[in-house]
Amino acid sequence: MKKLCIAGLIVVEGLSVGLWLRERAVPETEVTAIERNLPGEGSSEVDLEVHTSLGAMPFHLDVGERAYSAEELETVFAQGKAWLDSVWLGENASPEKVTEDLYFPDKIENTGIAVRWIPENSRWVQYDGGITEEARSEAPAKTRVRAVLKYGTEERGYDYELTIEKPELEGGALLRQSIQADVLRHQAENPSDETFLLPASVGEETLTWYVPKKSDGLKVFVFGNLLVVLFYLSYEDRKFQKNRQRERELAADYPDIVYRMILLVSSGMTVRGAWEKMVQDYCRWRHSTGKRRWGYEEMENGLWEMNYGVPELTVYENFGSRCGTRGYIRFAALLIQQVRRGARGMNEILAREVGEAEVARRENGRKATEESASRLLFPMLLLMMVVFAVLMIPAFLSMHF
Structure with a gap:
């Protein structure tokens, strides 16, 4: 890339020097006259350099267009009149039967001639050529318009007569x-009849x-389907939010469940006995507070399965599957291993699991805090705009310009 940039700089510098040398080698051309633009093309701007006894100085000229001679002007006016004769009727076929709007151009292209239109009756014919409804209601209506062609101080006027007719x-x-x-005639003939x-x-x-039928089928179809779609999306959103809330609460319950299980098993209780003890304590807590905790709710479901004859190992496996998170599945696997083998060192493994769960819970809390902060960002922006308006609007109103 560095080599390409250096090569580009060399090319640009070389072209610049070459162009400068070519400009210096070409001798200056002396100018004695400047050709004017044709009439209607407007003035032209020319940049020159004038040499005097004091040296050379830049000079900017604004050269006006060439004016018509007297003979040329009459010819141009005649040509402009012929062009207006061919276009002023617009889509109407004849001035004796005008039903559509007229075409009133404000200039004649490439000639420098301006056109001004003066209607005899502006209530019938507007200055832009439009035919009014009043004129159509009073048709047939005879009137005239005058086209004034102007070039410089010279003007020529031409009259056009027309008859406005109702559209067919x-x-x-x-x-x-x-x-x-x-219908209007029937109403006017019998104004006192009770029925018309x-x-x-x-x-x-x-x-x-006939009385037209009111068909609301299309409205029902469109809005009904729209409501069904919105209801489905709302249901799915609520379901999604509920699942997210459940996952957050399961993650919050996990360290407490594992820690209590360690304490109870370490005190000599079996896994099932510890399970039943934790569920009983939770039921008393739920009865006194009226609150629920998802992790303990799933443990209560597992206890019901045990009481109905489901094997203990199957209950722990189902518990991990229902909770669905990696931590609960691993916890269920450790409980199964504890029941099957009574493995040594299980308490240390569960203790490490508690430590990892605490770290995960703190991380989830940090994420929830960040999400809350992002949700508060928009209200904070609105509040800042309101404060800014309260401070700045009185300041602007008190300023005198």
Whole structure:
């Protein structure tokens, strides 16, 4: 990479020196005149260097476009008028029958000529060429507009006459308008009747009236499915949160369960006797406090299995499987080994297990603290914004600009 950077610097420096030498070798070109832009192209900017007795100095010029001569201007005005004649009607076919909006351009491209439109009646024709609803309601309406072409101080005006007509309706739109007119006529003829008789026909068209059906099937389908999906997602989320809470509580109970098991087995009790003693103590604690602990709840389930005749070793194996964590599975395996072999050194193994469980519990507590801190971050940001607004808004309001 270092070699590539050095090679790049060498290439850039070489090109820079070469371009500088070429510029120095080319003689300066003397300029006596600057060509103007054509009319309508606008002014041009030119950077020059002027040499005087005091030396060379940079000079920036803004050269205006070329103006039309008198003969050229008349020709350009005539061409502009011909172009307006071809476009001002927009989508209308004839000025005697105007049903759509007109097209009023504000300039003629590539000529420098500006166009200003002056309607005779702005309530009918707007300055941008739009036809108003008032004009359509009063159709046929005759009016005129004036186009003023301007270049510099020169102006030319041209008048256009037009007749505004109602848009022609076809098919369903025409039939709807006819039905609407017939309904209004029926209402006006019998204003005092207790009931209003709907027209049975319009011209040659037979009319049959119905109350439209209100179909809520699509709404029920969409919102019902959406609610089902949301309910399922909410259920899964609650289930997930419940499982996480159970895992956290199992991890919190684990050191206490192992430690008490060591004490009871070391005092001479069998594993089953220690198990029953721990469950009995937990039941009394639960009855007095009304609280539950998942680890001891699973031990109580195991005691029920023993009382119903499930083999002791199977109960310990099921206990580890139900708890599901690596610590409980290892603890269940140690209990099975203790029952089968009465292995020596089991207390030391369980003691080490307690130490590891304590370390894991502290680590879980640290993670829970970090998660709580991250959840509090957004409310803290909102509170900071509120405090900032309380401090800064009065300061800005008190400032005089």
